[in-house]
Amino acid sequence: MKIATWNVNSIRQRQNLVLDWLKRNEPDLLLLQEIKCEAHQFPTEAFEAIGYTSHVVGQKSYNGVATLARAPAEVLARKLPGLSEEEPPARFLEIRTGSLTVGNLYLPNGNSGGPAGFARKMEFFDALARHAEAMLAEGTDFILAGDYNVCPTDKDLATGALPPTDALVHPESRAAFRRLLWLGLTDAVRALHPQETIYTFWDYQAGAFRRDMGLRIDHMLLSPRIAERLLTAEVDRDERGMEQPSDHVPVVITLS
């Protein structure tokens, strides 16, 4: 089984790139973040034509997540359980396919909106951890994947790529990510590549990709029984060199 996650920074700008990538890689599931459109604007038919059903949580202008699946899937949640907001932004979608539950998430960046903006990032993390605890308690096999907007350690960003005060490297952000690891979840890429320099994002500005000034902020976290099935975990770095690319690249795992 092959599962991928990709922050595409507007699906309407990236539709052909994503279609080409799907044809070449043929994952069973593709989790998209930052689709930046409402559900009715999502190119459902184009993906259906190559065998993928789209499950979409969208909103105008910002955010938005979608999960594409080749096999039948049931939508379990369209927002993160436990978040207090009445009209939450489109940042979470959970589906189940077979016996596997897959949460697709786009965590708030946390740099904008002042202290309140950073607090929303922490609230999202807290709700995510409690959701993971609940699923572990009931023995669910799951993956929580997407754009976490956290560089977990200093190894996960190029020197000087971010100011030390940035929300992506803030000690509270990193502690919140570690809390998920201490619950027993496995960071798939790090589990198989503990020492490598690996990035999933390069800014559009200042020749960041050319200079390899990247960040590793897109992650796939696996529950224990899924981690035992982990065969490969790779980042498709080449996708950043395409014409009009997203600033993020796909992260891909395979399971036995």
Place this chain on the structure above:
DNA sequence: ATGGCTCATGTTATGAGA
């Protein structure tokens, strides 16, 4: 030099992204 780029928006500037 907290932005050098890219995105969406009834736009011709602004906010968000990370």
